[in-house]
Amino acid sequence: MLAPERRTRVDLLAAGAIALVVLLAAGVIWLRSDARGTTSVTARTPATPADSALSVPESLTEAWRAASGATTAPIVVGGAVVTADDGTVTGRDRATGDEIWHYRRDMPLCGAIGAWNTAVAVYRDRSGCGQVTQLDGSTGTREAQRNSEADDVVALSEDGTYATARGSTRLEVWRSDLVRTLEYGRVDAPVNPKAQPRTGCELLSSGSSSGRLAVVERCPDETAARLSVQNPAPKDNTEPEEYGTTLLDDAGEDVRVIAVSGDRTALYLPPGPASTPGSGGRIGVYDGTGAIVDQFPVAGEVSPTAVAVKVGSTFTWWTGSRVIALRTTDLTPTWTFDGALGPGTAMAGQILVPVADAVAVLDAATGAQIHRIPVDRSPAPTGAGDPIRSAALGSMLLEQRGDEVVALH
Numbered sequence: 001m002l003a004p005e006r007r008t009r010v011d012l013l014a015a016g017a018i019a020l021v022v023l024l025a026a027g028v029i030w031l032r033s034d035a036r037g038t039t040s041v042t043a044r045t046p047a048t049p050a051d052s053a054l055s056v057p058e059s060l061t062e063a064w065r066a067a068s069g070a071t072t073a074p075i076v077v078g079g080a081v082v083t084a085d086d087g088t089v090t091g092r093d094r095a096t097g098d099e100i101w102h103y104r105r106d107m108p109l110c111g112a113i114g115a116w117n118t119a120v121a122v123y124r125d126r127s128g129c130g131q132v133t134q135l136d137g138s139t140g141t142r143e144a145q146r147n148s149e150a151d152d153v154v155a156l157s158e159d160g161t162y163a164t165a166r167g168s169t170r171l172e173v174w175r176s177d178l179v180r181t182l183e184y185g186r187v188d189a190p191v192n193p194k195a196q197p198r199t200g201c202e203l204l205s206s207g208s209s210s211g212r213l214a215v216v217e218r219c220p221d222e223t224a225a226r227l228s229v230q231n232p233a234p235k236d237n238t239e240p241e242e243y244g245t246t247l248l249d250d251a252g253e254d255v256r257v258i259a260v261s262g263d264r265t266a267l268y269l270p271p272g273p274a275s276t277p278g279s280g281g282r283i284g285v286y287d288g289t290g291a292i293v294d295q296f297p298v299a300g301e302v303s304p305t306a307v308a309v310k311v312g313s314t315f316t317w318w319t320g321s322r323v324i325a326l327r328t329t330d331l332t333p334t335w336t337f338d339g340a341l342g343p344g345t346a347m348a349g350q351i352l353v354p355v356a357d358a359v360a361v362l363d364a365a366t367g368a369q370i371h372r373i374p375v376d377r378s379p380a381p382t383g384a385g386d387p388i389r390s391a392a393l394g395s396m397l398l399e400q401r402g403d404e405v406v407a408l409h
Contacts (some may be wrong), residue, residue: 037105037106037107038103038104038105038106039102039103039104039105040102040103040104040140040142041101041102041103041140042101042139042140042141043091043100043101043138043139043140044100045100046078046079046138046139047078047079047080047091047093047094047100047137047138047139048079048138049078049079050079050094050393050394050396051394052348052394053347053348053392053394053395054348055348056347056348056350056352056361056373057373057395057397057409058373059373059374060359060373060374060375060397060408060409061408061409062376062406062407062408063095063096063097063396063407063408063409064096064097064406064407065097065404065405065406065407066083066085066090066092066097066404066405067083067085067086067403067404068083068084068085068400068403068404068405069084069085069086069403070084070085070086070109070110070111070112070121071083071084071111071112071113071400071405072111072389072400073113073309073389073390073391073400074389074390074391074398074399074400074405075112075113075114075119075391076094076114076391076392076393076398077114077117077118077119077137077138078091078117078118078136078137078138078139079094079137079138079393080092080093080094080100080101080137080138081093081094081097081393081398081405081407082112082114082119082135082137083405084109084111084112084119084121085109085403086109087104087105087106087107087108087109087123088102088103088104088109089102089103089104089109089112089119089121089135090102091119091135091137091138091139091140094393094394094396094407095396095409097407100140101139101140102140103121103133103135103140103142105123105131105133107123107124107125107131108123108124109121109122109123109124110122110123110124110129110153110154111129111154111155111156112156113156113157113158113163114137114158115158115163115176116134116158116176117137118134118135118136118137118143119134119135119137120132120133120134120135120156120158120163120178121133121134121135122154122156122165124150124152125147127147127148127149127150128149128150128151128152128154128167129150129151129152129153129154129165129167130146130147130148130149130150131147132145132146132147132148132165132174132178133145134178144177144178144179145178146174146178146179146180148165148172148180149170149188150165150167150170150172151167151168151169151170152167153167153168154166154167155167155206157206157207157208159207159208159209159210159260160210161175161176161209161210161232162174162175162181162208162210162213162232162233164206164208164213166203166206166215167185167203168202168203169185169186169201169202169203170183170184170185170186170187170203171183171184171185171203171206171215172184173208173213173232173233175233180237181232181233181234181237182213182230182231182232182233182234182237182240183237183238184196184203184213184215184230184240185201185203185217186199187238192238192239195236195238195239195240196240197228197240197242197245198217198219200219200220201217201218201219201220201226202217202218202219203215203216203217204216204217204218204225204255204256205255205256205257206257207257207258207259207260207265208232208260209232209260209261209262209263210232211231211232211262211263211288212229212230212231212232212243212260212262212263212264212265212288213229213230213231213232213260214227214228214229214257214260214265214267214286215227215228215230215257216228216248216255216256216257216267222247223247223249224247224248224249224251224272225247225248225251225253225255226245226246226247226248227245227246227248227255227265227267227286227290228242228244228245228290229242229243229244229245229265229286229288229289229290230242230243231243243288243289243290244288244289244290244291245290246286246290246291246292248267248269249272250269250272251267251269251270251271251272251282251284252269252270252271252272252273252281253270254268254270254302254304255267255268255269255270256268256306258283258306258308258315258317258326258331259308259310259315259317259326259331261315261328261329261331262288262328262329263287263288264285264286264287264288264293264330264331265285265286265290265331266283266284266285266286266315266326266331267283267284267285267286268281268282268283268284268298268302268306269281269282269283269284269295270302280297280298280299280300281297281298281302282295282296282297282298283295283296283297283298283324283326283331283333285330285331285332294332296332296333298319298324300319300321300322301319301320301321302319302320303318303319303320303321303385303387304385305320305385305386305387306318306319306320306387307342307343307387307389308326308343309343309344309345309389310328311343311344311345311346311351311364312346312349312351312364313327313328313329313364314326314327314328314334314351314364315327315328315331316343316344316351316353317343318340318342318343318344318387320385321338321339321340322336322337322338322339322340323336323337323340323343323344323353323367324336325337325367334367335366335367336367337353337360337362337367337369339355339356339360340353340354340355340360341353341354341355341356341387341388342354342387342388342389342390342399343387343389343390344362344390345390345391345392345397346364346392347392347395347397349364350362350363350364350370351363351364351367352390352392352397353390354375354388354390354399355372357374357375357376357377358372358373358374358375359372359373359375359397360372361373375408377399377401377406381401381402381404382401382402382403382404386402388400388401395409396408396409397409
């Protein structure tokens with residue numbers, strides 16, 4: 001019969017050392033993990049979908065307001081209103097503004113948008129604005145997540161199919177599960193160094209549809225900005241697939257993408273050095289290969305913060321003082337409305353546009369004003385020159401005024 005094994009002092013010290021190493025390793029993993037410094041409180045009772053408004057309200061009164069410095073437009077997803085400020089994304093009861101869920105990280109919040117009926121929040125770490133979390137709108141439950149290389153400042157947009165994060169040197173396109181479908185521009189560790197069509201370019205503006213991504217960039221040794229039209233989801237996400245590219249040498253410095261619809265792209269083309277003195281800017285419409293097919297004059301100045309949104313079968317482009325409507329089929333301008341403070345939104349088949357001390361109710365087909373609803377916007381919002389962005393949730397109207405979201409009912 002074998003003698004029973006006995007633990008010696010050396011065995012106990014070795015076991016203790018192993019346990020200590022395991023604990024230290026676990027601590028290092030925790031300190032470096034995304035879970036550290038993250039708080040996620042989901043809704044006890046999910047938000048419910050809002051019924052579509054059957055008519056535009058006769059009056060509008062402020063119901064609540066909340067800080068939302070990390071958004072540029074109200075986020076309405078899953079029956080909730082989502083705000084984003086100071087590292088925290090909050091789902092709110094649409095009627096009261098009370099919190100129903102929140103997601104917080106101890107990182108700077110680069111921005112948040114609504115996409116695919118979820119809220120997409122982007123945080124900044126040492127690699128830039130590339131820590132991305134997708135949150136269910138009704139409950140705040142975490143869905144997809146991704147980490148990417150990114151610039152320290154990014155502009156977020158979505159077209160219903162894809163979301164885009166564009167910095168000054170690098171752009172990424174994501175599908176609804178946050179899988180990257182395209183990287184464009186700066187690539188820190190390229191698998192194929194020659195995959196990108198150009199290098200060292202500054203990305204100035206972008207827009208997308210389900211079939212096209214339009215990027216305006218300025219590249220070294222080129223005398224003008226360049227429009228690149230490409231596939232938002234090429235076969236290999238590291239190798240852009242260009243359909244065409246055009247040097248915009250007949251336009252001034254501040255060229256911008258207004259809208260992309262189908263395979264058409266509308267650009268704002270400011271007057272260039274060779275333009276006739278006193279001539280204004282233009283809307284240039286380009287086909288799916290980047291060739292210009294039409295252009296239309298734009299009267300007056302265009303704000304650096306001009307923005308377009310899709311409202312039903314129309315894009316409404318706020319230029320800084322007016323709204324110009326563009327058909328989604330071919331991006332042809334159809335009507336203009338003066339005195340606007342933002343691009344507006346749709347409710348009950350009509351377009352609601354913010355104006356001084358009111359909301360103008362417009363006929364969607366003609367832009368004719370039907371009537372005005374008085375609105376008290378005191379105190380004046382911060383961010384002079386920024387558009388007032390709107391969204392409808394049932395019969396409630398949300399306005400982003402500077403760094404606040406205001407609910408009107």
